[in-house]
Amino acid sequence: MKRNWKKWVSAAAVIGTLCAGMAFSASAEDKEVSVWLGSWWEGEVEWMTQKFAEDNPGYTLNIELQPIANYQDNATSAILGGSGPDVLALDTLFLPAMMDQGLLQPLDDFAAENGFTEDLFVDTVYDAGRTDEALYALPYRFTCTSLYYNKTMFDEAGVEYPTDDITIDGLCELAAQLTKDGKYGFGIAASKNDMANVMTSFVPFLWGEGGDFVNEDITAGAMSTPESIEGIKKWVGLYLDGSVPEGCINYAITADLFPLAMSGEIAMIPMGDSNIVKIDEFAQENGFEWGVCLHPGLVRAAGWSFTIPSSIEDRDGAETFIKWFLQPEILSMNNTVLPAVKEAQDMGKWGDELYDIYKKQADQCKNAPQTPAWTQIQLIVTEELQNALSGSVTCEEAAAIMDERINEVLG
Amino acid sequence: MSKKSNKVLTARRKREWGSGLLFVSPSVIAMACMVAYPLVLVLIYSFCKVSLPKFDLKYLGFENFRKVLTSSQLPVVLKNTLLWTFVSLLIRFILGFASALIMQVDFKGKTLFRIITLIPWTMPSIVAANLWRWIYNPDTGILNFLVKQINPAAATNWLGNSSTALMAVIISYSWMGFPYLMLMIVAGMQGIPREYTEAARIDGANAVQVFFRITLPQLKGFLLILTLLEIISGFNSFDLIFTMTGGGPGVATETVGLNIYRMAFQNYDFGKASGMGVLLLIMVMIGFGLYSVRQRRLERRWQG
Numbered sequence: 001m002k003r004n005w006k007k008w009v010s011a012a013a014v015i016g017t018l019c020a021g022m023a024f025s026a027s028a029e030d031k032e033v034s035v036w037l038g039s040w041w042e043g044e045v046e047w048m049t050q051k052f053a054e055d056n057p058g059y060t061l062n063i064e065l066q067p068i069a070n071y072q073d074n075a076t077s078a079i080l081g082g083s084g085p086d087v088l089a090l091d092t093l094f095l096p097a098m099m100d101q102g103l104l105q106p107l108d109d110f111a112a113e114n115g116f117t118e119d120l121f122v123d124t125v126y127d128a129g130r131t132d133e134a135l136y137a138l139p140y141r142f143t144c145t146s147l148y149y150n151k152t153m154f155d156e157a158g159v160e161y162p163t164d165d166i167t168i169d170g171l172c173e174l175a176a177q178l179t180k181d182g183k184y185g186f187g188i189a190a191s192k193n194d195m196a197n198v199m200t201s202f203v204p205f206l207w208g209e210g211g212d213f214v215n216e217d218i219t220a221g222a223m224s225t226p227e228s229i230e231g232i233k234k235w236v237g238l239y240l241d242g243s244v245p246e247g248c249i250n251y252a253i254t255a256d257l258f259p260l261a262m263s264g265e266i267a268m269i270p271m272g273d274s275n276i277v278k279i280d281e282f283a284q285e286n287g288f289e290w291g292v293c294l295h296p297g298l299v300r301a302a303g304w305s306f307t308i309p310s311s312i313e314d315r316d317g318a319e320t321f322i323k324w325f326l327q328p329e330i331l332s333m334n335n336t337v338l339p340a341v342k343e344a345q346d347m348g349k350w351g352d353e354l355y356d357i358y359k360k361q362a363d364q365c366k367n368a369p370q371t372p373a374w375t376q377i378q379l380i381v382t383e384e385l386q387n388a389l390s391g392s393v394t395c396e397e398a399a400a401i402m403d404e405r406i407n408e409v410l411g
Numbered sequence: 412m413s414k415k416s417n418k419v420l421t422a423r424r425k426r427e428w429g430s431g432l433l434f435v436s437p438s439v440i441a442m443a444c445m446v447a448y449p450l451v452l453v454l455i456y457s458f459c460k461v462s463l464p465k466f467d468l469k470y471l472g473f474e475n476f477r478k479v480l481t482s483s484q485l486p487v488v489l490k491n492t493l494l495w496t497f498v499s500l501l502i503r504f505i506l507g508f509a510s511a512l513i514m515q516v517d518f519k520g521k522t523l524f525r526i527i528t529l530i531p532w533t534m535p536s537i538v539a540a541n542l543w544r545w546i547y548n549p550d551t552g553i554l555n556f557l558v559k560q561i562n563p564a565a566a567t568n569w570l571g572n573s574s575t576a577l578m579a580v581i582i583s584y585s586w587m588g589f590p591y592l593m594l595m596i597v598a599g600m601q602g603i604p605r606e607y608t609e610a611a612r613i614d615g616a617n618a619v620q621v622f623f624r625i626t627l628p629q630l631k632g633f634l635l636i637l638t639l640l641e642i643i644s645g646f647n648s649f650d651l652i653f654t655m656t657g658g659g660p661g662v663a664t665e666t667v668g669l670n671i672y673r674m675a676f677q678n679y680d681f682g683k684a685s686g687m688g689v690l691l692l693i694m695v696m697i698g699f700g701l702y703s704v705r706q707r708r709l710e711r712r713w714q715g
Contacts, residue, residue, distance in 0.1 A: 383661050386661050
C-alpha cells in the first residue's frame with residue numbers, strides 16, 4: 001500500500017509537470033500574423049513588430065518585405081498556392097483585377113464593427129477598394145505626384161519658377177526653355193516594366209486636356225477623342241522635341257528620373273511624397289535649391305490598402321493587425337508613407353509643411369478607371385505610347401489602335 | 412531447351428522485371444507528379460475558361476486557341492521568339508567554342524581568363540539586366556559614350572529603338588549564357604582521346620583541319636544535346652527581357668514566354684495562357700521531330 005501511495009504521487013507529479021509544461025508552451029506560442037509590405041518599409045519593421053507585440057499580447061507580427069517588381073504576380077501565386085499572408089498590402093492599381101478574380105475577402109462587416117467609415121479616409125483611395133457589391137480594401141497610404149523643380153537650374157537659365165496655376169502648355173514651354181547644354185527641362189516615364197509609373201507620368205496630360213482612357217460607363221475606349229489625342233500629342237511631343245532625356249522610353253520615375261533630378265540633369269519631374277524628403281536632404285548636402293508646386297492637369301490618385309487574401313481561413317490575426325495599424329496615432333508613427341487616414345495626415349512628421357502640397361494636390365487628382373480589365377488597358381496604352389515615342393506610328397494612329405484593342409478587351 | 416527450363420527462365424525474368432520496376436517506381440512517380448501532371452493540367456486549361464481562385468473550369472472548345480492564333484501581335488511575337496532563341500544560340504556557341512578553344516591552350520593568366528569568362532554566368536539575371544541597361548543607356552551609358560568618340564551619328568537609343576532593341580537584348584542574353592556552353596564544350600573536348608589529334612598532326616593536319624575533322628565530329632552527339640537544351644531554355648526564358656525592356660518598345664522585344672507570363676499572372680487569363688503554352692509545345696515538338704528525321708536520314712546515308 002505504501003509502495004502504491006508512492007507510485008500515485010510520482011504519477012501525479014509527472015502528469016502535473018506535463019500539464020504545466022503544456023500550459024506554459026501554450027502561452028509561449030503566440031499567434032503569428034504575417035503581413036506583406038513593399039520593400040521600402042524596411043526602416044519601419046523593427047518598431048512595428050515591437051509595438052504590435054506590446055499592444056496586442058498573444059500576437060506576434062511577421063512582416064515580409066517584397067520588391068515591387070512582380071509584386072502583384074507573386075501575391076497572386078502565393079494566394080493560389082495557399083501560402084498567402086494574413087494581410088496583403090496592395091497598390092490601388094492592383095485592386096480591380098484581384099477583386100474581380102475573387103482573390104480577396106470582403107471587409108464590410110469588419111469595417112462596420114470597427115468604425116472604419118468612408119469619411120475617415122482620403123476618398124479616392126477608399127473608392128479604389130470597393131465595388132458595387134462589397135468593400136475589399138482599407139487604405140493606409142495616399143500618394144500623388146506634384147511638380148518638383150530645381151530652383152538653381154531655373155536661376156541659371158533665367159527662367160521664372162513654376163507656380164500652382166501652371167498649365168500643361170506652360171509646363172511644355174518651360175521644359176523647352178530649360179533644355180540646353182546636355183540638361184533637360186522635364187522627365188517622363190515610359191518603361192514597359194513599370195506601367196504604373198507610365199500612367200503616373202502620362203495621365204496629367206490626358207486628363208488635363210479633358211481626355212480619358214475609356215468612356216463613362218467603361219464599355220469602350222476613348223483614346224481617339226480629340227481631347228485624348230491632344231493629351232497624347234503633348235506628352236509624346238516632349239520626347240520628340242528633345243525636352244526630355246532620350247532614355248525616357250525605358251525610364252521609371254524613382255529608378256531613373258529621380259537620380260537624374262538629384263544630379264541636376266533634369267530641371268522638373270513629377271515627384272511623390274516619399275522622395276521629397278530624400279531630395280531635401282540631398283539638396284542641402286549638395287548646395288542646390290528646389291521647390292515644389294501643384295502638377296498641372298489632373299494627377300493619378302495613388303495609394304496602398306490592406307486586404308485579406310481569400311486563402312486565409314482564420315481572419316482574427318489579420319483583423320487585429322489592420323485595426324491596430326489604422327489607428328491615426330500608430331499610422332502616423334511611420335516615416336515612410338503619407339497616411340490615407342485623414343486624421344493621421346496632421347500628426348507626427350506628416351504635419352510638416354513639406355507635405356502640404358500633397359494634401360493640396362489631393363483635390364486635383366482622380367482614380368484610373370475601376371475595371372478588372374485595367375491591367376490590360378494599361379498594357380495596351382503603354383505599348384502604343386511607346387510606339388508613338390519611337391516614331392513607329394503617329395499619335396493619331398496610336399490612339400486609334402489603342403481604342404481598337406481596348407474595345408476588344410472590354411467587348 | 413526443355414519446357415521446364417523455359418518456365419524457370421520466364422519466372423526469373425518476371426522476378427527481375429518485378430524488382431526492376433520496384434526500383435524505378437519512385438522515379439516514375441516523381442516524374443509523373445513533376446512533369447505529366449502539370450502538362451495534363453495545361454492541356455485541360457487550354458480548352459477551358461479558368462476562374463480563380465478555385466480554378467473552376469468551363470469548357471470552351473478551341474476558343475482559347477482561336478484567340479491566340481488570331482491575335483494581331485502573334486506574328487511579331489513568334490518572329491521575336493525565333494530570333495531570340497536561334498540568334499542567341501548561335502552567338503553563345505561561337506563565344507562558347509572560342510573561349511573553350513582558348514582554354515585548351517596553355518598561356519600565362521589562363522586561370523584569370525577562366526575566372527573572368529565565368530563571371531557572366533554567376534551573375535543573377537536581375538543584376539546582369541540592370542548592368543546592360545546602364546551600358547545601353549542613351550544618355551549616360553558607356554556604349555554611346557564610346558560610339559560618340561568614333562562616330563557621334565551612330566549613337567542611338569539601343570533599347571528604345573524598335574530596330575535595335577531585340578538585338579541589344581539578344582547580345583546581353585548571349586553574354587550571360589555563353590560560359591555554360593564553354594564549360595560543357597571544355598568537358599566534351601577533354602573526353603576526346605589525344606591520340607586522334609596527335610595522329611592527325613603527324614599526318615600534317617593544321618589546327619583548322621583538326622578542329623573540323625576531329626574535334627567537331629567527336630563532339631557531335633554532345634553538341635546536339637546542348638543545342639536541344641539551349642533551344643528549350645531560349646523558348647522559356649524571359650526574365651532578362653522583362654527587366655531590360657518589359658517587351659518594349661511596343662512589342663519589339665515581346666517573346667512567347669513573356670506573353671504567356673503576362674496573360675496568366677497579370678491578365679489572369681490562364682486558359683489563353685495555357686493555349687499559347689500548348690501551341691508553343693506543339694511547335695517545339697514539330698521542330699524536334701523534323702530535326703530527328705533529318706538526322707536519321709543523314710546517319711543512314713553516311714552508313715550506306
